[in-house]
Amino acid sequence: MSKEGESPEFDVDLFVIGGGSGGIRAARVAAGHGARVMLAEESRLGGTCVIRGCVPKKLFVYASRFADALDEAANFGWKISLPRFDWPSLVAAKDREIARLEGLYAQGQSEAGVEVVHSRAMLEDAHTVRLADGRSLRADIILIATGAKPELPPFEGIELGITSDAAFDLKEFPRRLVIGGAGYIAMEFAGLFDALGSDVTVVCRGSNVLRGFDEDMRQAITASYTNRGIKVLLGDSIKRLASGKVGGGGQRPAAIDVVTEQGARLTADQVLLAFGRTPNTIGLGLERAGVKTDEKGAIIVDASSRTSVPNIFAVGDVSNQFKLTPVAIREGHAFADSVFGDKPWRVDYANVPTSVFSSPEIGTVGLTELEARAGYAVVDVYKARVRPLAAGVTGNCETALLKLVVDGESDRILGTHLFAEDASEMIQALSIALASGATRAGFMSTMAVHPTFSEELLAMQTPTIRYDRR
Structure with missing residues (x-):
C-alpha cells in the first residue's frame, strides 16, 4: 500500500471480484483496517447464499413446515378451516426479504468506505483489473470471491430443466417435480416441494443420497422421504428430457418427459437439475495473471488463501474447499486481518458443522x-x-x-x-x-x-x- 504523501502506484489497495459472503466480509474488514477497497459485483450484492441460495431456501423451508403443523393442529384442539397455499404470495414475500438484505449489504459496504461497482471484472495481469465498461484499475492486492455455479453434465434436452437459481422464481407451482441429484440442494428442495404439495421424484446416481454424510443419516432421510411419499430412484440418472403435451387446454406450460438410464419414464412440470456446483472461474482472466487452477477449474490456494500469484488471493467456493457460506465468511475475514490488519490467522477446517x-x-x-x-x-x-x-x-x-x-x-x-x-x-x-x-x-x-x-x-x-x- 502506498504511504501518505506519495503518489500511489495503485488505484486501490484491494480489489475484490465478487460480492458474495466471502468477498463482502473481506472488503468490509479490510476497509476497517484502513485499506482503499473497491468491490465489483456483476449481479446483486449478497451472492448465492443471500440472493439464490441459503436464505431464500430457508424461507421456503419455513413455508413448507406449516403443512405438517396445520395437519397436526387439530390433534391439539385447534379448529382450522381448510387452508390453501398460494405460491405467488410466497415468492413475493421472499423477494421482499432478499431486497431488504441486499440493501443492508450495500449500506454496510458504503459505511465501511468500500466503493462498490456493479460490473463484471476480469484480470489483465497480476495487478490490473478491467471492468465491463472498459476501465482498467491497478490494485496492490486482488481477492477473487466469485463463488460457484450449478454444474450441468451434458445430456439430451438439458435446456428443458432448471437449476435452483430459477426454482425460487417460478411463475407457477410445479405439481410434478423430478429432481436430478441427491446432495444438499436436491434433498432440501425435495422435502420442501413435497410438503407444499408437489409429487416429487428424486433420481440419484449413487447407491444412496447425500454422499459424504454418515451412513445412518443417509439411510434415515431416504426412509423418511419414502414414507412421506417422495419417490427416490437409487442407482439411476437422467438420460433424456423432451417436451411433452401442453396441459390445461394450452393454458399451462408443456409437461416434460423424463427418461432415465435405467429405463424409468416420468412426467414432470419442472425438472430441477441439482448435480452440485462448480467453481465460477471461466472468463476471469486467470491464465493472463498466472493464477493456477485444478482439473475442476477451482483456484488452488494455500492455508492463507493465497494463490500461485503472491498478491492474488481467493476465498469461498471458487477454491472448491468447503462449499459453505460460514467458511467463505471466515476465510474472507482471516484474509483481511492477515493482509491489512497485521493480525495474521488461518481458518481451522476441523469440525466444520x-x-x-x-x-x-x-x-x-x-x-x-x-x-x-x-x-x-x-x-x-x-x-x-x-x-x-x-x-x-x-x-x-x-x-x-x-x-x-x-x-x-x-x-x-x-x-x-x-x-x-x-x-x-x-x-x-x-x-x-x-x-x-x-x-x-x-x-x-x-x-x-x-x-x-x-x-x-x-x-x-x-x-x-x-x-x-x-
Whole structure:
C-alpha cells in the first residue's frame, strides 16, 4: 500500500471480484483496517447464499413446515378451516426479504468506505483489473470471491430443466417435480416441494443420497422421504428430457418427459437439475495473471488463501474447499486481518458443522463412523432413536436419530450426527463442544433438560457397537 504523501502506484489497495459472503466480509474488514477497497459485483450484492441460495431456501423451508403443523393442529384442539397455499404470495414475500438484505449489504459496504461497482471484472495481469465498461484499475492486492455455479453434465434436452437459481422464481407451482441429484440442494428442495404439495421424484446416481454424510443419516432421510411419499430412484440418472403435451387446454406450460438410464419414464412440470456446483472461474482472466487452477477449474490456494500469484488471493467456493457460506465468511475475514490488519490467522477446517434443511433436519459435525474407523484403533458408536413427545398426541411416528462417534481409547467425541427437528440449531452448540475437546464423560456429567429429545445425548450409557482393531 502506498504511504501518505506519495503518489500511489495503485488505484486501490484491494480489489475484490465478487460480492458474495466471502468477498463482502473481506472488503468490509479490510476497509476497517484502513485499506482503499473497491468491490465489483456483476449481479446483486449478497451472492448465492443471500440472493439464490441459503436464505431464500430457508424461507421456503419455513413455508413448507406449516403443512405438517396445520395437519397436526387439530390433534391439539385447534379448529382450522381448510387452508390453501398460494405460491405467488410466497415468492413475493421472499423477494421482499432478499431486497431488504441486499440493501443492508450495500449500506454496510458504503459505511465501511468500500466503493462498490456493479460490473463484471476480469484480470489483465497480476495487478490490473478491467471492468465491463472498459476501465482498467491497478490494485496492490486482488481477492477473487466469485463463488460457484450449478454444474450441468451434458445430456439430451438439458435446456428443458432448471437449476435452483430459477426454482425460487417460478411463475407457477410445479405439481410434478423430478429432481436430478441427491446432495444438499436436491434433498432440501425435495422435502420442501413435497410438503407444499408437489409429487416429487428424486433420481440419484449413487447407491444412496447425500454422499459424504454418515451412513445412518443417509439411510434415515431416504426412509423418511419414502414414507412421506417422495419417490427416490437409487442407482439411476437422467438420460433424456423432451417436451411433452401442453396441459390445461394450452393454458399451462408443456409437461416434460423424463427418461432415465435405467429405463424409468416420468412426467414432470419442472425438472430441477441439482448435480452440485462448480467453481465460477471461466472468463476471469486467470491464465493472463498466472493464477493456477485444478482439473475442476477451482483456484488452488494455500492455508492463507493465497494463490500461485503472491498478491492474488481467493476465498469461498471458487477454491472448491468447503462449499459453505460460514467458511467463505471466515476465510474472507482471516484474509483481511492477515493482509491489512497485521493480525495474521488461518481458518481451522476441523469440525466444520453443517446442516441439511430437510424435514426433519440433518445436523452433523466431525467424523462420520466410517471416517473414524479408518483413523482410530478403537471406535465406540452410540445411537438413540427417539419418538418425539408430540407423537403421543398426533400419532406421527417420525423418530429422531441421535448418534455419537467416540474415540474408544481417549473417550473424546469425534463426531455428532443428528436427524431430528431443529438439528441445525443443536449442531451449532454441539460443534462448540467438539472444538473444545468434549468427551463422553463430559456429556454424561451434564444435567439434562426435560422433556427434550436432545437429552437422549446424555442418556446413551453403553455403545451400540464397538470397533476394535488393536
